[in-house]
Amino acid sequence: MKLVEYVKRDSMIHRLDPRVKIASGVVVSLLALTFNHPLIMMLLFFSVVLLSFMAKIQKEFLSRMSPMVPVAVSAFILWTLFFRFSESRTVQGVLFHYGFITIDRISILYAIAMSFRVLTILGVPLLFFATTTFYALTLALVRLRIPYIAAFIVALSLRFIDYGLEEMNVIKDAQVSRGLKLKTRTMIERPQNIIALLKPLMERFMRFQEYLAISMDLRAFGALPTRTFYFELRMRKQDYAILIVLVAIFLAGFLLRLEGLGTIY
Amino acid sequence: MEVIKAEDLTVEYYGSHFFLKGVNLSIKEGEIVLLTGPSASGKTMLLYCLSGIIPHCINVKTYEGSVHINGSEVRKTKFADITKVCGYVLQNPTSQIFGMSVEEDMVFGLENFGIERDEIQKRLDETLRFINLEKYREANPLLLSGGEKQRVVIGSMLVTRPRIIFLDEPTSNLDPRGTKEVLSLLEKLKETKKTIILVERKIEHIVPFVDRVIALDNGKIVSDSEPRKFFADQDLVKKLGVNPPQVIRLAYKLIEQGINIRDLPMSVQELYSMLLEQRGCLNAKNH
Amino acid sequence: MQKIIEIRDVWFRYQKELPWVLKGISIEIEKGESVAIIGQNGCGKTTLVKHLNALLKPTKGDVIINGINTKGTETWELAKFVGHVFQYPDSQIFADTIFNEISFGPKNLGFATNDIQKAVDSSLAKVKLKKSLDTRPESLSTGEKERLVVADILAMMPEILILDEPTTGQDYSTCTTIMEITKELVRSGKTVIIVSHDMELIAQWSDRVVVMSEGMIVKDGTPAEIFTDFRLLQSVEIDPFQVSSLARLLGITEIPITVDGMAELLRKWKFS
Numbered sequence: 001m002k003l004v005e006y007v008k009r010d011s012m013i014h015r016l017d018p019r020v021k022i023a024s025g026v027v028v029s030l031l032a033l034t035f036n037h038p039l040i041m042m043l044l045f046f047s048v049v050l051l052s053f054m055a056k057i058q059k060e061f062l063s064r065m066s067p068m069v070p071v072a073v074s075a076f077i078l079w080t081l082f083f084r085f086s087e088s089r090t091v092q093g094v095l096f097h098y099g100f101i102t103i104d105r106i107s108i109l110y111a112i113a114m115s116f117r118v119l120t121i122l123g124v125p126l127l128f129f130a131t132t133t134f135y136a137l138t139l140a141l142v143r144l145r146i147p148y149i150a151a152f153i154v155a156l157s158l159r160f161i162d163y164g165l166e167e168m169n170v171i172k173d174a175q176v177s178r179g180l181k182l183k184t185r186t187m188i189e190r191p192q193n194i195i196a197l198l199k200p201l202m203e204r205f206m207r208f209q210e211y212l213a214i215s216m217d218l219r220a221f222g223a224l225p226t227r228t229f230y231f232e233l234r235m236r237k238q239d240y241a242i243l244i245v246l247v248a249i250f251l252a253g254f255l256l257r258l259e260g261l262g263t264i265y
Numbered sequence: 266m267e268v269i270k271a272e273d274l275t276v277e278y279y280g281s282h283f284f285l286k287g288v289n290l291s292i293k294e295g296e297i298v299l300l301t302g303p304s305a306s307g308k309t310m311l312l313y314c315l316s317g318i319i320p321h322c323i324n325v326k327t328y329e330g331s332v333h334i335n336g337s338e339v340r341k342t343k344f345a346d347i348t349k350v351c352g353y354v355l356q357n358p359t360s361q362i363f364g365m366s367v368e369e370d371m372v373f374g375l376e377n378f379g380i381e382r383d384e385i386q387k388r389l390d391e392t393l394r395f396i397n398l399e400k401y402r403e404a405n406p407l408l409l410s411g412g413e414k415q416r417v418v419i420g421s422m423l424v425t426r427p428r429i430i431f432l433d434e435p436t437s438n439l440d441p442r443g444t445k446e447v448l449s450l451l452e453k454l455k456e457t458k459k460t461i462i463l464v465e466r467k468i469e470h471i472v473p474f475v476d477r478v479i480a481l482d483n484g485k486i487v488s489d490s491e492p493r494k495f496f497a498d499q500d501l502v503k504k505l506g507v508n509p510p511q512v513i514r515l516a517y518k519l520i521e522q523g524i525n526i527r528d529l530p531m532s533v534q535e536l537y538s539m540l541l542e543q544r545g546c547l548n549a550k551n552h
Numbered sequence: 553m554q555k556i557i558e559i560r561d562v563w564f565r566y567q568k569e570l571p572w573v574l575k576g577i578s579i580e581i582e583k584g585e586s587v588a589i590i591g592q593n594g595c596g597k598t599t600l601v602k603h604l605n606a607l608l609k610p611t612k613g614d615v616i617i618n619g620i621n622t623k624g625t626e627t628w629e630l631a632k633f634v635g636h637v638f639q640y641p642d643s644q645i646f647a648d649t650i651f652n653e654i655s656f657g658p659k660n661l662g663f664a665t666n667d668i669q670k671a672v673d674s675s676l677a678k679v680k681l682k683k684s685l686d687t688r689p690e691s692l693s694t695g696e697k698e699r700l701v702v703a704d705i706l707a708m709m710p711e712i713l714i715l716d717e718p719t720t721g722q723d724y725s726t727c728t729t730i731m732e733i734t735k736e737l738v739r740s741g742k743t744v745i746i747v748s749h750d751m752e753l754i755a756q757w758s759d760r761v762v763v764m765s766e767g768m769i770v771k772d773g774t775p776a777e778i779f780t781d782f783r784l785l786q787s788v789e790i791d792p793f794q795v796s797s798l799a800r801l802l803g804i805t806e807i808p809i810t811v812d813g814m815a816e817l818l819r820k821w822k823f824s
Contacts, residue, residue, distance in 0.1 A: 133365040133366075133369070170638070171644065173638065174638040176607070177634075178631060178656055178657040178660060179628050179657050196656065200643050203642050204643060211355070211357060211360035217322045217344060217348075218318075219373055220377040226379060227377050228379050228381065304694065411593055437720065438721065441751075442789045445789070511752075511793060511814075512794045512798070515795060515798075515818075518815040522815065533801065540818070
């Protein structure tokens with residue numbers, strides 16, 4: 001299962017300047033954090049999904065989002081049960097009350113909003129990485145005045161995520177073949193089982209990272225203070241247009257929030 | 266012209282028993298040298314020392330003696346300067362690939378050296394042709410076959426136009442097809458007169474390609490000669506646990522049987538000619 | 553002899569939109585056979601052997617291990633019967649001592665304490681690893697680690713042993729040790745399946761060779777039948793043995809696959 005791997009397609013979104021994509025991601029995340037009305041949250045999330053369709057990567061995007069669904073569902077359950085809006089205000093539509101657990105209309109709506117917020121915030125980077133190569137990301141960071149070495153390391157570290165996931169599969173197969181039971185009835189696994197999965201992962205990880213570091217030196221990484229970039233970034237009309245739209249959306253959102261709209265309480 | 270010299274090289278890793286003891290050797294420009302020996306004999310360590318990976322990329326407990334590349338002592342030269350003349354291909358292609366496309370990976374080294382874009386373009390086109398991967402120019406190298414991946418690594422190494430090339434078991438993780446691809450690329454490299462130093466286990470195909478075999482055992486050089494002479498010492502070959510190519514093992518048996526074999530054959534063709542000659546002599550004798 | 557593995561017209565793909573990786577594979581393996589599976593990377597051999605201990609289940613067709621259909625079992629249930637040694641020892645070594653490493657499998661299978669000790673001792677002896685039980689696995693050499701992971705699986709006393717590229721990247725003495733281990737296992741009635749690129753070792757140590765290409769079995773026979781079939785070898789891009797090529801050049805009709813075999817033939821040829 002690849003989480004951050006670039007998916008090569010020919011789409012408008014792929015062709016956008018990575019700096020614009022970074023800015024879009026930031027704006028969408030900020031909007032997700034600013035508002036808390038469930039309808040707005042759902043709108044934001046579905047916009048992200050719509051963008052994945054526009055980028056022609058909807059299948060990959062949805063499959064990469066699927067492990068996030070349990071996270072969102074847990075968020076929903078926790079907030080529904082424990083969000084105590086009605087504590088110091090008039091009890092409005094309390095549906096259920098027992099000890100620490102309070103379920104009222106507001107908390108359900110809030111919980112829905114929170115789960116979609118989680119999905120949106122997790123979905124934005126997934127969409128970004130699927131449509132932007134690490135090279136483009138590195139170059140974008142450099143153009144945004146981040147030193148090359150730092151930018152490169154950021155991009156390289158992201159590669160480890162997918163490497164780790166792949167290695168995990170191999171290790172799981174190997175250990176399961178030695179009788180390791182992964183699905184047990186009891187919630188508490190023997191600690192040794194977890195070590196059997198994590199320790200080889202650490203080992204492979206360390207080995208891979210060592211080799212990678214040597215390989216970087218072998219290709220003269222960091223040899224000179226300035227390096228050339230064979231590929232270049234160029235802002236085109238579409239990029240500027242999107243930037244303007246982004247600024248407009250951001251300002252609109254900001255003002256709406258000030259007016260107290262878009263919130264559930 | 267001497268390109269690499271090792272003098273009294275004694276090196277020891279931290280926390281393990283791997284070491285080199287008093288190694289002396291000299292490699293001339295254009296030579297193709299094979300380092301061989303049993304596991305933990307120090308052959309990979311020697312490769313790393315001759316190429317500067319030790320001490321620059323790997324820290325060692327002891328480093329005595331010296332290694333000179335083109336006259337400059339490795340320990341006193343900046344590694345970036347060493348990489349300007351040297352190219353490296355290690356075992357696992359995945360940890361040597363940095364680009365999401367073949368061209369992206371191949372330009373990485375050139376970008377790091379600050380080479381101008383036009384020059385990068387020129388070298389990129391040239392090298393893609395050389396490694397025969399032009400149609401995979403924009404492909405993701407990690408999705409290619411093992412042999413193709415290793416060719417990308419070789420290509421990324423060649424774009425910087427190194428004069429000395431170090432290869433650490435380049436075919437050890439490859440299937441038969443991949444091994445053949447890489448070996449034929451090495452054959453092409455031989456013609457470019459670069460100096461090549463490699464550690465390789467699958468010696469059957471490598472043997473006709475190398476000029477010189479340096480064998481190590483327990484950190485010391487126990488043999489340094491051209492392949493025919495190395496394999497002629499059957500006791501040493503056995504002691505080192507080296508498995509010679511079939512034609513050589515066959516030649517050993519034929520010598521036992523009393524057939525006169527002057528020089529050990531390095532290929533099927535050579536043994537074939539030798540045997541015909543032998544039969545010819547026999548027939549001549551019988552008539 | 554009893555059929556211990558039956559693969560019946562197995563088709564496999566990872567997902568519906570992806571291409572078929574295995575296309576109609578059918579094989580029967582009897583108890584006590586020593587089988588090698590060869591082919592270029594990507595031909596499906598690793599995918600196929602993963603079906604033997606239910607790591608993968610067929611999309612179509614059935615895999616029957618000792619009478620049990622893998623569709624109804626989990627890998628850890630089959631572990632007592634089918635041992636699978638994976639390619640890189642580092643992907644499974646995790647314990648702080650050799651004893652804890654090797655006893656992991658038996659413990660998972662619920663062996664009694666005495667039996668665990670016996671299993672560890674006997675498997676260490678089988679792989680000829682002369683190290684004390686409290687040695688740290690990290691301190692072992694590559695060859696020793698390879699033998700350790702084989703010991704890990706042998707300690708579970710499986711009837712079937714699968715080895716996925718056990719000799720890749722190993723030196724010659726480790727390779728021969730591994731092959732000797734498999735020979736002894738087969739002698740004691742176990743079934744061994746090896747996936748490998750090391751053709752010479754296979755020719756020497758296996759009874760049966762299955763050649764795969766692009767998800768299908770291209771040929772299934774003895775090493776002699778496979779490695780003398782030049783047309784087959786060419787179609788799967790495997791070079792014939794040097795001695796085979798030499799024999800062909802010399803016009804010798806009986807094609808050898810080992811050096812000893814060729815030496816014998818040459819003795820006769822000399823005087824023809």
